Amino acid sequence: MSDTRTEEAPPPSDGGPREPEAPKDRAGLLAYLIGHQSGVVIVVALVIALLIGAALIRYQGVNPWYAYEVLLRGALVNDGALTRTLQKTAPLVLTGLAVVLPLRVGLFNIGAQGQLQLGAIFGAWVAYVAGGAGFLGAVLGMLVGIVFGSVVGLLVGVLKAYRGVHEVISTIMLNYIVAGVTFWLVVGPLQGESSRTSGIPQTESIPEAARLDTVAGVPVGFAVAVVLAAVCWWVLGRTTFGFRFNTVGANKEAARYAGVPINRVVVLSMLAGAGLAGLAGALEALGTLHRFEPAIVGSLGFDGITIALLARANPLATIPAAFLVGILRTGAAGLQFQTGIAPEIVDLLLALILLMVSIPVLGKWLFRSRADKQSVATTSWGN
């Protein structure tokens, strides 16, 4: 019976304010940072990043407020801009989730980039081959994207769980390996007929029917991403499956004591995260470019890290975080056109945001109390 109580049902243990204590039972520094960044810190980080950005724009002789206005117009107001932004946001939500899921277990997935790339090329190719089947071809393309992304994640997870290979190392390495493999594929077996003569590394264009379209201005891919973010949130917060994830992330030793199969959870988290990154690649191929080319990845994978940190590892919060990044990325194009500012200013803004949310000192400085002083001081005894 779901009476009124369900409303006040306990939030998943990861939510809510946390006690400022030493990160000894936390999986890693990163998870620690996320657990201790309050929402206020995020807002402050955004404001400071935008202010520094404004100063740099000013330095180039452009009124920063005008520049930001252009950026926002280009991303939200202009004709079709919002749709484009949502289109851009969809894969970002997923790469954000690709970082969030392993992070909940205490793993840092730097490899969304590679997982996405492999998912994109095979997703695009299958959607092209199965293009005759219409929408079914698109669905097939997405599924194949998930599968190929997962394969990369599986490798990382197995290496981590059974061989103790650090996931940061293996994911970074695999980014390069995947980049090499996909390039070979796209100038070899999977190169499109039309581009073969010109020598452009591209796959064949996906037929209209198998592309992911927009419905009433909302890209299908975006809807898929939002649903998946909600599913991740529910699974992590409300199911025993998610509880195992969180427990391994919060205290691995206690998880072992409680009988949680840690290795399996580690592998699953990488598998699921990488699968979502693979899907992000397929969405980008099916929805935006309608083919695969190496440049498809852009910075989608690495933006996922920023998004996961901004979202404080909360799956639902990846949606607004990805939307923010989507706005900046979409608006960047018009920015150069109208103001002459290089679109790289957006990279700079994102880098600043990432830097700001990663600085724990910021949080300490903002919420400095006597109690905090104690926890700071005890770590530097006598010096």
Added chain:
Amino acid sequence: MSESTSRPESEGTPHPTRGDTSQSHLADIATTDAALELPPEQSGFGEGVIGEVLLDIEGLSKSFGSVHANRDITLNVRRGEIVALLGENGAGKSTLVNQIFGLITPDRGTVSVKGDSTPIKDPRDAIRRGVGMVHQHFQLVPVMTVAENMVLGHESTRAGVVLDLDSARRMVRELSEKHGLAVDPDAEVDDLPVGTQQRVEILKALSRRVDLLILDEPTAVLTPQETDELLGVMRELANSGTSIVFITHKLREVLAVADRVYVLRQGEVVGEVATKETDATGLATMMVGREVVLSIDKEPATPGEPVLEIEDLHVRDDRGLAAVDGFSLTVNAGEIVGVAGVEGNGQRELVEALAGMRKVVSGRMRLGDLDLTTANPYQTHHAGLGHVPEDREKHGIVGSYSIADNLVLNEFDQAPYAKSGVRQFDAVRENAERLREEFDIRSSGVFQTAGSLSGGNKQKVVVAREMAFKPKLLMAAQPTRGVDVGSIEFIHRRIVEARDEGAGVLLVSAELDEILSLSDRIAVVHGGTVVAEMRVEDADRTEIGRLMAGDH
């Protein structure tokens, strides 16, 4: 103090007559029977000359939000004096010493060191004034050597760049010679036992020329031998003029080494007494504000069928050395079997092997129908093994989780806490509220994070969880370590209740008093094997001490 033998032996307990220990210290306390004695009413150590007031605290108050951590505390420490701060968890002891060391700024009141009552700004300021502190968790760099750790932060160099380690080594040697704290300056801290690491911390503090040394629960991490050595060291230091303030839960230590005790309760000093004029019961009563039953009233056991059978078990430790070495023991339903032994004699490995957390080399372990040798923790739990782990912070609780979630940590996927993989928060909460009530877990609610509870309440969470599912075998490893007196009594009563309800209990403890007061049968371990088994009625403290020390 000197002739102190006029004290009558406490009734009923078969004490061996204590020798005249009044003039000796370290050597004496290290011998087994003295070490395992119930606390004498007077210090077994010699006493130094107590001089002028070194630390004077007046009307010190500190609140955190609405909680009065310290209220109007007045206390003083004289030169060469050892003062114990005794109190339950959350009584405000740590807050108090942190204010002396400049880690916390008082709301009101003054702390004056050597007559200087200007507020202490920070630890650096405290050190400058001659206050040193050794934290419960050591602040050492594990991969560095002792000498390197000693000079860390104020290294002396040659030609401005080359680290002058020779002088650091010399300093370590001089200090360790002077204070009788043997430490190898070139040993890597990581390789040292905990007790030696603590010596390094103490030496580090001494190298800053302290007049007042604060020790925050110095014995919590030590084995009984290491504890005794530390107490000897403390006495030596005091005799040579260093004042010591130390925090502890353990009455024995207070009585053995302190000159005076301040008892804290709920942030206030509720008693100040010279150790000469009190005894264990008196101190315990002051701590909790009521008489504590130091021995448990329990019916004689009515043992039933064997629940746990261990035969010729061999288990290795983390270094790959044989830790459990041919261990055999049977625990029957309805009895408490106490495993007594000096820590590091395979108890930890035994417990972990039983819980399915450590691989077994060879041997047999059966819990009912389950072969424990190949079982994982999930299987051992569901076969009916309740496990109160030795390290509750590491294994027993997830600090960032709520009390409610911690109370279902190994049952979360079972009905009624989950239905087809979906967690049932109503059931989780109801369970938590029931257990919170039943086990007297003091918290603001069941959704408070477990990490923010005091040690005793954390342990109650663990005990509640492991007893709530009615285990066939309750395995409790050091169940009352770092737990306040009130909680100890509570946990002990619960363990006896589990027995009375028919569970077999395997109690592993380094506290002989705990073993003696709870067990029905005692197995003494040494070198990873049972060297003697006896009924508690036949147990003799001296005899057990001898067996524990490997004399058999």
